[in-house]
Amino acid sequence: xxxxxxLFKVFGISVNIHxxxxxxxxxxxxxxxxxxxxxxxxxxxxxxxxxxxSLVAQHFKVKVKEITLLPIGGVSSMSKMPEKPIQELLISxxxxxxxxxxxxxxxxxxxxxxxxxxxxxxxxxxxxRLTFAYAYWINLVLAVFNLIxxxxxxxxxxxxxxxxxxxxxxxxxxxxxxxxHLFALxxxxxxxxxxxxxxxxxxxxxxxxxxxxxxxxxxxxxxxKFRVRDILARDFMTIKSDATLAKALELVFHSxxxxxxxxxxxxxxxxxxxxxxxxxxxxxxVTRPVSEAMRKNFPRIKETDLLLKVQALIQESGIxxxxxxxxxxxxxxxxxxxxxxxxxxxxxxx
Numbered sequence: 001x002x003x004x005x006x007l008f009k010v011f012g013i014s015v016n017i018h019x020x021x022x023x024x025x026x027x028x029x030x031x032x033x034x035x036x037x038x039x040x041x042x043x044x045x046x047x048x049x050x051x052x053x054s055l056v057a058q059h060f061k062v063k064v065k066e067i068t069l070l071p072i073g074g075v076s077s078m079s080k081m082p083e084k085p086i087q088e089l090l091i092s093x094x095x096x097x098x099x100x101x102x103x104x105x106x107x108x109x110x111x112x113x114x115x116x117x118x119x120x121x122x123x124x125x126x127x128x129r130l131t132f133a134y135a136y137w138i139n140l141v142l143a144v145f146n147l148i149x150x151x152x153x154x155x156x157x158x159x160x161x162x163x164x165x166x167x168x169x170x171x172x173x174x175x176x177x178x179x180x181h182l183f184a185l186x187x188x189x190x191x192x193x194x195x196x197x198x199x200x201x202x203x204x205x206x207x208x209x210x211x212x213x214x215x216x217x218x219x220x221x222x223x224x225k226f227r228v229r230d231i232l233a234r235d236f237m238t239i240k241s242d243a244t245l246a247k248a249l250e251l252v253f254h255s256x257x258x259x260x261x262x263x264x265x266x267x268x269x270x271x272x273x274x275x276x277x278x279x280x281x282x283x284x285x286v287t288r289p290v291s292e293a294m295r296k297n298f299p300r301i302k303e304t305d306l307l308l309k310v311q312a313l314i315q316e317s318g319i320x321x322x323x324x325x326x327x328x329x330x331x332x333x334x335x336x337x338x339x340x341x342x343x344x345x346x347x348x349x350x
Contacts, residue, residue: 004068013054014066015047021069034125041135043069045099045142050074052098053091053154060087063316081220085161085169092157096146099139110136151180152209173217180210222346223308223339228301228324231342232332238263239290241270246286248277248293259321261330262294268330270294273319300325301334311339 004016021043028035046069054064054076065077082088111119114129123137124130147155156176163172184207191199237251239260252258252274262270272294280293299313301322314320314336321335 004066007069010051011055011058013051013064015051016066016068017043018068018070032125034128034131037131038125038135038138042138043074045102045139046074048098048102049095049142049146050076052094054078056091056094057082060091062087062091081216085164088157088164089161092154092161095154096143099143099146102139103136103143106136148183149176149179150183150206150210151176151213152206153180156180156210170217170221173214177210177214180206180213184210219311219343220308222343223311224306225346226307226342227303228305228307228310228334229303231307231338232303232324232334234332236261236332238330239272240264241289241291241294243290244286245277245281245284245288245290245293248272248290249281249286252277257333259333259335261323261333262290263330266329268300268323268325268328270296271298271319271321271323273321275320295319298322302326303331307334307339307342310334311336314339 004018007015007017009015025036025039028039047067050067054067057064057076057078060082062078062082068075068077082091110133114133118129119133119136121130121133123134125134146153147158149155149159151157151160151173156179159179160169160172160176163175166172167175184203186203187199187206188203191197191201191203237255237257237260239248239251239262241262241264248260251260258274260272261268262272270291272290276293276295280288284292298319299317299322301310301313301324303324303326310322313322320337321333323330324332324334
C-alpha cells in the first residue's frame with residue numbers, strides 16, 4: 001500500500017505500517033507512556049489477527065503480498081479472492097478466532113498475575129496493572145468488532161460465504177455490502193452527535209471499503225463471461241530487440257499501442273512496456289537498443305484464457321500489458337485498459 005513503511009517480514013509476508021499511524025502516535029504522545037503502550041498492544045494484536053488470516057489464505061494457495069497496519073486496523077493484501085465460499089469462511093474466521101484464543105489461553109495467567117479485581121476492573125489506564133488488563137481485553141473488542149456481519153469486517157465476509165452457497169457470490173456480496181453501508185451510517189451518526197472523529201473516520205473507511213468490495217466482485221463476475229479472444233485486436237505491432245528506443249517512441253506517437261512484444265526471427269524474446277520505455281529514455285536517452293530496456297521475465301497468455309485470469313496475472317506481475325500467444329507465436333497484446341473497457345461496456349449494457 002502506498003505511503004507505508006516495512007517493519008519486518010515473516011512467513012514471506014511483508015508487515016508494513018502506514019505513515020498515518022504516526023498521527024495516532026502523536027495523538028497519544030501527550031497522554032503518557034501507558035497510552036503509548038496500549039496503542040502498541042493494539043497493533044501487536046492486530047498484526048497477530050491479520051497474520052492468522054494470511055496463513056490460512058496461504059494454505060489455500062492464495063498469495064499474500066503484505067499486511068498494512070492503519071490507525072483503524074489492519075489490511076491484508078491478497079493476490080486473489082478465495083475460490084470457494086468455505087475457504088473464505090475459514091480465512092475470515094481465523095482472525096477473530098486468534099483473538100479469542102489469546103483471551104482463553106492467557107485468562108488464568110492474567111487472573112493469577114493481576115488478580116481478579118484488577119482483571120475485571122472497568123477499563124482504565126490509571127495504573128500499569130490496569131493498563132495490562134486493558135490491553136488483554138482489547139482482544140475481545142477486536143474479535144467482537146470484526147465479527148459484525150458487515151463489510152469490510154470479517155463478519156461480513158463470513159456472512160457472504162454463508163449466503164454465497166444459497167444465492168450466489170455476487171448476490172451474497174450485495175447483501176453483506178448493504179449491511180456494511182448501514183453500519184457505516186450508524187457509526188457516522190453517533191460519531192457526529194458525540195463529536196467523535198474516530199467513529200466518523202471508521203464510518204468513512206467502512207463505507208468506502210464495502211463499496212470497493214462490491215465493485216471488485218462485479219468486475220470479477222463480469223470478466224468471467226469473456227475470454228481473451230473476445231477482445232483481441234488483430235492490428236498490433238512488434239519491435240525488434242536491436243531497434244532503438246527512438247524507434248519505439250515513434251511507434252507510440254504514431255499508433256494507439258504503447259506496449260510492444262519484442263520479436264526476433266518470429267520468436268518472442270522480451271516485452272517493452274510503456275513504463276520501462278519512458279524510464280529508460282529518461283535515464284539513458286533514445287539511442288539505446290530496446291534489448292536494454294525490455295523485460296525478459298513476464299507472463300504469457302492464450303486466446304482461450306478468461307479475462308479474469310488475465311486481470312489476476314496483471315495485478316500479480318505489475319505489468320499493465322501482456323502478450324497473447326498461439327503455438328509459440330505472438331498474436332496480440334491485451335492491456336489493463338482493454339479489460340477496463342470491457343467491464344465499462346458490459347456493466348452499462350447489463
